[in-house]
Amino acid sequence: MTYKVIGKRVKRVEDPRLLTGQALFVGDVTLPDMLHAAFLRSDYAHAKLISIDVNLALEVSGVVAVYTAADMGDAWEPGPPLVSPPPTLENVVFNSRRQVPLVKDKVKHAGEIIAVVVAESRYIAEDAVEEILVEFEPLPVVVDLEKCLEPGSVLVHDDLDTNLAAHLVQNKGDYESARKGADLIINRRFQLDRGAAVAMENRGIVADWNEKNQHLTVWDATQSPIPIRNGLAARLGLTQRQVRVIAPFVGGGFGPKIMMFYAEEMVLPWITMKLGVPIKWIEDRRENFYATTQEREQIHEVEMALSKEGHILGIKQTIIHDTGAFNPYGLTTPLNTQSHSMGAYDVQNYSSEVIVVFTNKTIVTPVRGAGRPQGIYIVERLLDIAARELELDLMEIRRLNFIPPDAFPYEHKIIDQAFVPLILDSGNYEPAFDKALEMLGYEDFIKKEQPRLRAEGKHVGIGIVPFIETTGVGPYEGARVSVEPSGKISAATGVGTQGQSHMTSFAQIIAEHLGVQVTDVNLVTGDTAEFQWGTGTFASRGAVVAGNAVNAAASDVRQKVLKLASKILETPEKELELEDGMVRVVDIPDQSISLGELALLANPLRGAVEPGTEPGLESTKYFGPAFGATAFGVHGMILEVDPETMMIKIRKYITVEDCGTMINPLVVEGQIHGGVSMGIGNAYYEKLHYDENGQLLNANLADYLIPGSTEMPHIDVHHANTPAPNNELGTKGVGEAGAIPVPALFAQALENALHDYELEILETPLSPNRLYELLHKQEDPS
């Protein structure tokens, strides 16, 4: 189908508001009589809470209240279990331990909340926090993923006799048999460390209980306002209709703003109901480093069996995944790693064990990529190593193992993070791979440019890494589209917006169906009063799940428009067209009626309507896929390393992205640019340094390095299109894609650049320091 609006590079309609400071963020919300909260957080990663004395804090002028866990009484309860283990998997161990609003007896990670001060200003509240006297009994700390499982280890949760949070095994085929027939077995241990999401806007909440209306309004910088609304209603004993959660513009989500039920999300609504006045809290950057969820720390013991030709016969691995002090988000991240450790390849035999452990560190939940970068890292590293051992070309070994295009839908016979069978719906990997090689000038670089540069003493390397990404998972999302008498279109969907351009992309879908301008569509996202069914913006699912719901609703409204117009214009529907906000008879443009007039006629003030008629030109539709849409792509780069400083210069960066039908290529490219930036951070700059006492040693943006414009290369993006077969639009998600292959790509390119050092990289993130250490170790094996 050829589209008129979908697929066009429409400039983002939300940008003028965002760029001129006119867009509402939680930080902008100011209400009469509003009070401010500040939290006392534990410096200790593990400590018994002996006593709290808040009397001095209460004496501070301007302080209204100070609360501890004891004050919450029956309202004190841990956060809800968000994602339980897949019910279809057998022999799963899962010990659910969730975060608490205020620490009652024992601190389990640095940054947990001990007390909250409510005051007339944030300044006063912060000052009063320092007047709270707390007696702790520091306890030994456990941070190591393997030591925490040793007998006699310090326990994060005293009511468990282990730090094991979860254990599961998934098998496909018969790895042990495959191994027997192998010509080459590669065994490696990989160490992957933690990073932060570092959204530009930190979290923030304004909670406002209106006693007279018996209604609670919460502005929350969350990715998932509807689950937060539902959870708050349940916790506070209100009906869901008594609670409205608004996620206005949110300055970046990247995963951690998912429906966590962060301690602050539990505490602020409780306080506003107690005090009857609005309460505001905006997370500061340091709080963000301790209290907002993180990801990626895993240890992998992996084995790959190959034939001498380079065919993967099987993979076996044990993944130890660090969930931090609690595991509210279940197994999503390690399951993603498990399913992406086979990459874009036809792996017939796969045996993988997942061990999830509790440690005295900040909670882990998905961060852009969500376990996928780790999986891709593992399989791509193994292929690089295998190619060297078998003396095969790095690119050829990949080509040999790609899932062929005629094998889709390709069923992996394991369960993925959405609790449905891991089925790759579609794909066409080799042409994308060829395109990437061509864009990067691979042949020319290897044969001519690299030898020439090496002769000049330059350390230049090339890397090309393909990847897949399961996107667009269920359960469902919905949308409402409605033609207003003004001719403008109102639309709403449940997902929140954190920079994904929903106001533009979804408006394009609506404009396509209704023949209006994109700017004629007013779309509201993330407000439960506007749309109250759905889950949220995560897992690269907005354009797929919400997008197809918008598509269905807009298409339905179009049918309603045509039906009514057909009657009024006395013309068969198929002879009508929707253009410029009008319904016109195709061959007689003068014979027309505007959408606004039709909307008025569809909502009469007098007279009788036919039985069964629904008023207005409005439709609400839902979309829920049976399983996800699998996006894929290839990233390539040429980089230069200064072997003295280990600083790098990315000379070229290219991507081939296939996210099926693009609603707006401009938006897709923006997502890729952002993803690559995050990936570069994950690969070479960003690492959270925890010491052996669970202390984060770089909890600030001077020490925790995120790539800036000076580290960002120019990125050439090529779009391939393999439409998703299982949704009307053919869309696949692209929000996380950019970040996924980058650590694997860096490892490959760095090894290539430093080929004379015979470096083998088995860890991520790297840094100039760490690379120096690795090379030094290489030169001096002692």
Place this chain on the structure above:
Amino acid sequence: MKVTGEHIFKGTPKQVWDLFRDTDVMAAALPGTKNMEAVGENEYEAVMNVRVGPVAGEFSGTLVLSNEDYPKSYTLTVEGRGKPGFLKGTGDINLIYQGENSTLMEYGGDVQIGGKLAGVGQRLIDTVSKSIISQAFDTLDEVLAERTAAEEEGREAEYRKASEKDYAAAVAKDIVGGFLSAPWMKWLLGVFIVLIIVLILIISLT
């Protein structure tokens, strides 16, 4: 963090030991102490202002002195907590006479830091503590030289105490004056400051 370090003093171990017991000297070397009291034999509580780059605030802590072997060695254990976070450490100090009026001070220990001190101050602790240490050792070396000179010339070194007080006042406004005149307090303050020096040394060498 396990660390070690050393400094050579131009004096005998006894002179160095006494130097470290002299609260006036130590106050001059390390400003910031606000309050200190004994809570038991060889156990003290103290309040100090700490500033490491952007991390600043009051620190209250306990220190315990043990394994004293005058004038050769002792062990210091400190636990402190405050707005900047917390620290916990143990250090062994050895004074070794090397002949020719020269004493080697060796220290080694284990220290943990937490909270803002770790999360924000970590990168600056090295630089800040190095400058404090070099300032402190400079002062201590000068005082020792002055004492030695006074002894050789047969004059009283009394004037020195006053000048050290002035210096302390000039360097740090918040240093407490009055209580320093109490003899027992001088000794306690000296011990505390030694401990802080040791901890800073330890931290700086990690």
